Amino acid sequence: MAVLAPELLEKLACPACEHRPPLRLQGDYLLCDACQRAYPIRDGIPVLLVEEAVPAETVPTAQESQS
Numbered sequence: 655m656a657v658l659a660p661e662l663l664e665k666l667a668c669p670a671c672e673h674r675p676p677l678r679l680q681g682d683y684l685l686c687d688a689c690q691r692a693y694p695i696r697d698g699i700p701v702l703l704v705e706e707a708v709p710a711e712t713v714p715t716a717q718e719s720q721s
């Protein structure tokens with residue numbers, strides 16, 4: 655489970671959406687609710703690249719990853 659500082663998370667925005675919506679932390683990914691993309695967090699660094707994004711539905715929820 656990635657840990658990001660809340661103040662950093664606040665500054666991050668989806669690079670694929672023109673209105674730059676905030677991202678939601680889920681497991682090791684940052685999710686955009688607007689376009690349903692999930693951006694990976696590698697070694698604690700969010701990779702906010704559209705080419706690196708995966709569909710949000712492929713990211714396990716926190717509940718699923720615990721089992």
Ligand SMILES: [Zn+2]
Pocket residue numbers: 668669670671675686687688689690691
């Ligand atoms: Zn987006």
